[in-house]
Amino acid sequence: MTTLRVIFGDQLNESISSLSGTDKDNDIILFFEVNEEATYIKHHKKKIILIFSAMRHFAKELSEKNYAVHYIKIDDKENTGSFHGEVQRAIKHYQPQNIILTEPSEYRVYNEAKRWANDFNVAVEIRSDNRFLCSHETFKQWTQGRKQLRMEFFYREMRKQYNILMDNGQPEGGKWNYDADNRKPLKGQLSVPDTYHSKTDAITKNVIDWVDAHYSDHFGSSTPFHFAVTHKQASQALNQFIDERLASFGDYQDAMVQNEPWLYHSHIGFYLNCGLLLPLQCINQVEQAYRQNKVPLNAAEGFIRQILGWREYVRGIYWLKMPGYEKTNHLNAQRKLPGFFWGESTRMNCISQCISETHENAYAHHIQRLMVLGNFLLLAGIDPDEVNHWYMIVYADAFQWVELPNVSGMVLYADGGLLSSKPYAASGAYINKMSDYCKGCHYKVSKKDGELACPFNYLYWNFFIKNKATLKNNPRLGMSYRTLAKMSDEKIDLIETDSERFLNAIEANALV
Ligand SMILES: Cc1cc2nc3c(=O)[nH]c(=O)nc-3n(C[C@H](O)[C@H](O)[C@H](O)COP(=O)(O)OP(=O)(O)OC[C@H]3O[C@@H](n4cnc5c(N)ncnc54)[C@H](O)[C@@H]3O)c2cc1C
Ligand code: SF4
Structure with a gap:
């Protein structure tokens, strides 16, 4: 039978x-x-x-x-x-x-x-899906009796359960998390190793031709296409990352550089998400590289946290909260997605860079997705449905189980703080610190108001003003609201006037 x-x-x-x-x-x-x-x-x-x-x-x-x-x-x-x-x-x-x-x-x-x-x-x-390391039941059990579902505590349990980077029951090196070491900007001379390039064989060529002929109206460029398409190639891509980029992954995890889309990230999310790589394979190889003194602990731990921690955690949240999760809109954001997210011009260099790289590569790294594109969408109050739709379209690693919690939870705070204890809102100063985008920009990152001021600067405070009723009691935002309370009425007027002008312009599809 x-x-x-x-x-x-x-x-x-x-x-x-x-x-x-x-x-x-x-x-x-x-x-x-x-x-x-x-x-x-x-x-x-x-x-x-x-x-x-x-x-x-x-x-x-x-x-x-x-x-x-x-x-x-x-x-x-x-x-x-x-x-x-x-x-x-x-x-x-x-x-x-x-x-x-x-x-x-x-x-x-x-x-x-x-x-x-x-x-x-x-x-x-x-x-059940054995491509993941935490079953739905285990995740549900972990949530029982907890007031807050913070990733960090879930991650520690996973480290212990799988005995990863552990030393006699204690975290390797004495700390669970080396994130504080992983925030270096990357400026000056650079020679970043290239990302993995597969050769296009007849099978892939045939698919490219079909896609070009039948899905020509879809977002993005079909070529050059160099992703791995077999297990062997995906393993080569992983090995190449471990040999050439992992050592710097931790240090420069949050850095952004003009015309450098790949940097020291692994570029394996697409392979993990379609099964060409398995999470434990990646984690074990990275731990081994650390044990063999090939890479520092902050790099190995930082990478393993993404896969053993974040990846499993967002999947757990997704299955715990669906179907309602895709309808959350805690901040009642209603604006339409601006046309420049689909490739129309913008004078904001950071946004323009991240979107053109996304168009070309179906890839942007985490901080581009979170702190440039996501930050803008949060500050501008764009409707979560529109934002989720966009992120599902544009990235090759996008599957709803991972895209939705990252967008509605991490970026938009649409779930009211289930996934993230506060919105990841930032002004232009953060982007200027972590990238070299601002020096090539029409706007001035040091200017706080007026036509030439960096839009992130006034939109940042406008966000706190407009969402005061919902956010002011968040203990992690106390500092922001104390600063706001000290601002003069004149300054608040300027912020609101600049924001209104800018937001009206994006709604009218004018060049901003
Ligand atoms: C707004 C937004 C949307 C995102 N959408 C997706 C998506 O559709 N698909 C997706 O796989 N990831 C998504 N992420 C998470 C993360 O940005 C990507 O996994 C990562 O950029 C992929 O590139 P990489 O393989 O070079 O990852 P690296 O930076 O090298 O990290 C290694 C791996 O860790 C895992 N990882 C890292 N961060 C996360 C995270 N926050 N959630 C889940 N897994 C993580 C991924 O499997 C990734 O491949 C999103 C993040 C944000 C802020
Ligand atoms: S000045 Fe503002 S808009 Fe321009 S690149 Fe810097 S952060 Fe982006």
């Missing part, structure tokens, strides 16, 4: 739970590329190329290992264009006794898969 084993585009690993126990003589491994998924949100071209090409390569690897693979390509004539339609066709064709899948990572697709048993009158087994 046949079992249909469904593999989604972000589950590309032979150790995935849905493949466990496969009977290679009888079971069918089903892959489908569907138009509905490529277009329900008009993903960046590079993201579609990455996923389709990686799916095709993984399916080929499985075939070469004698799995019976049934692969539906996007251009197959009979392709119905939806998960539902493709599962239905496969059931008709194979008459399976059951379907096995690993739980989809996004709530929307999970709900779709839950319907199959009923709709198709077939047994459906949904297995």
Whole structure:
């Protein structure tokens, strides 16, 4: 009897739970590329190329290992264009006794898969997703009895549970977190090692051609395309990061440099999120590099915290709070996303840099996403729906389980402080300290008011003024509100007038 084993585009690993126990003589491994998924949100071209090409390569690897693979390509004539339609066709064709899948990572697709048993009158087994290190149950248990769900405490539990960077039950080096050492700006002469470049083979070329022909109206450039699309390539990308960039990852984690999109980050989020890399593989290799004295502790700990801590934590929050989480809007932000987020001109050099790099690479590093783009969207009061839509489109690593908590929780404070104890609001001074963007900008970062003042400067205080009723009792914002209380009425007037002029201009789509 046949079992249909469904593999989604972000589950590309032979150790995935849905493949466990496969009977290679009888079971069918089903892959489908569907138009509905490529277009329900008009993903960046590079993201579609990455996923389709990686799916095709993984399916080929499985075939070469004698799995019976049934692969539906996007251009197959009979392709119905939806998960539902493709599962239905496969059931008709194979008459399976059951379907096995690993739980989809996004709530929307999970709900779709839950319907199959009923709709198709077939047994459906949904297995837990073993690409993650913390199960839904364990995360839920961790939340029990806690007033606040801070990532730092979750991370410490994960370190202990997996015995990572531990020394006789204590954190390696005596501290759990070396973040305070990880805030150096990077200015002056630079020679940053390049990011990983794969060679484009015939499979990838075919996908690029399809995407160029059929999704030409999607955001972003399809080429040059150099992402890894196989496990081997993704492992090479990881090794290259560990050998060439990890040592400086900690120090320069928050730095931003004009025309240097990649810096010392790992650029592996896309591979982790589609299964080409597994989290423990990355964590173990980085810990090993530290134990072999190849990299300092602040670099290894800083990196491991991102994967063992942040990545698992945001997934836990997502599944804990969905479906309501995508509707949160604690600060009642209502403005539309400005046109320059889609590539129209802006005179704000920091924003222009981060958006053009995003367009080109389907990538921006964390501080660009958080402290430039996100900070602007927070200060300008842009509607969380619009912001989430944008972030889901533009990054190759964007999947709702990780994008939504980062945007609604970390950036917009839309969840009212569940994920972050205070909004990450910052004036131009922060961007000037951590980057060299300001020196090439039309605006003056040192100016606080008037047409030439850096917009972040007045929008920052305007944000605190406008959200006073909601935020003034937050103990972590006491300093900001004390400073505001000492401001003269004249100064507050200037802030409000400048902000109104600027916000009206973005609403009118004028050049700002
Ligand atoms: C507004 C906003 C939106 C984001 N959207 C996404 C998204 O759609 N997909 C996504 O994977 N990450 C997202 N992040 C988190 C983070 O910015 C990216 O994971 C990271 O920039 C990917 O680049 P990298 O692989 O070079 O990461 P590195 O800086 O090298 O970090 C290593 C890895 O740690 C993990 N990581 C780091 N920070 C986070 C975080 N805050 N949450 C979850 N995992 C983290 C990622 O897997 C990342 O690959 C977002 C952050 C912000 C502020
Ligand atoms: S001056 Fe302001 S707008 Fe210009 S780059 Fe600096 S922070 Fe950005």
